[in-house]
Amino acid sequence: MSVVEPEASANSEPNPHPLRSFCKGTPPLTARLEEWMISLMESNTDVLRSAVAEYGSPLNVISTGPFRRHVESLNSVARRQNVDFRVFFARKANKCLSFVDAALAAGAGVDVASGPECAQVLQQGEAGRDMVCTAAIKPEGLIRLCIENQVTIVIDNFDELKTVSRLAQSLQRTCPLALRISGFEHDGEKLFSRFGFDIDEFGALCEVLPVVCPELRVVGLHFHLDGYCPRQRVSAIDQCLPLIDQLRTAGHSIEFLDIGGGLPMRYLESKHEWNSFWSAHEEALRGHRTPLTWRNHGLGLQINGEQLTGKRNLYPYYQELVREDWLEAVLASPGTSSPTIAEAIRQRDVQLRCEPGRSLLDGSGLTVARVEFCKRLPNGDHLFGLAMNRTQCRTGSDDFLIDPILLRDSQAVEETAREGYLVGAYCTESDLILMRRLRFPAGIGRGDLIVLPNTAGYLMHFLESRSHQFELARNLVLESDTQLRLDAIDA
């Protein structure tokens, strides 16, 4: 199945802003920066410096402007395609309540993945009917909360279905449900997922539905695919639409098809830099040049003789087709029984929903940490110690492949260039903030600040831990050019 890709809009030459000149990866991977980030770092370093002095290091700073812009641009794609559509923000991607408020203000729904997430979103004033619960594990307390507030529950398996049915009966309430489907056929292969009902057991599921839960309302179908491939979404939508017909024939009022998250985003300015980095890294793994990473870490690749094996264990920090262009490409793709997927959805009179997390948070946050030391290793490399640890800027990826920005202390004097690695506060040899080797052409020293750009999507919170009894990073929201306040999650 083909996807119509619009022309790439990315500028391949990185913007040489002077802010970037104090720290560069070897080779560089230049971050995309939002205006608010530049003005905060450029003219108001005192604001960041006093915030770190007051709230500690590291510190997360967020702005909700880009988030609102992204919701609107997704909505405008759907309007152009004349498709009934709603965005549900996958709240697991960032814990700050300001994003829940921003979702509410933008008319978006919220996807919750746990009891506390669900309770907090309700507390912020989102109505249960504007929420969907996709938690992988749903204890009875969470299911009760959903039923009492009429949050749509996305059902993953038969045990969950029976438990929801039993609790709805005991509460004497009905409950809106969506069925999560997986195992779609794509390019002659089955897309594996541990989540949902396999599409091949859909017949059995339909037989069980009226028996198990006559009082439950099946109102939607749901899937979430691993990865970012638009063609796989086209296959999955194409295979879900006949299931909607089948459910409607059996008497269920199906209102929506939810295609989950995984809308891609682009962290880097330049495709050329991204490709050059990988070529150089592979050369380094083959032993043909100086390592680019801490102890020549493979980032998922291994070398066996001259042969490279394994695969990159990293988010694709540069991608051509992202967010609204990606959605447009999916909707404009041909379906099996209609000229486009958009047309097939319109014919069904069904609402299309999606649950982006990361890509709605693109450009919405940064993490700042204080430099505590700079020391030289016997081999001449330097280590730069930060008051933070690696869980405060990580997901399941092996590294955060974006060049940080160095804000020098106002007292700092011009020093000699240094090269080396950012290390963290955990007592393990592996506590590196970035695995990549960095160069500081005008020096770096205690009291400087390192800014890690674009960390709002998962990187701030997904793995953060209180090991060693360190406090979790505080989260500040930018209210105007210079005004920061604590997010309600920390208040």
Ligand SMILES: Cc1ncc(COP(=O)(O)O)c(C=O)c1O
């Ligand atoms: C069910 C579900 N919906 C939405 C998301 C959000 O995905 P992303 O942040 O990649 O858009 C996830 C992420 O794991 C998910 O599991």
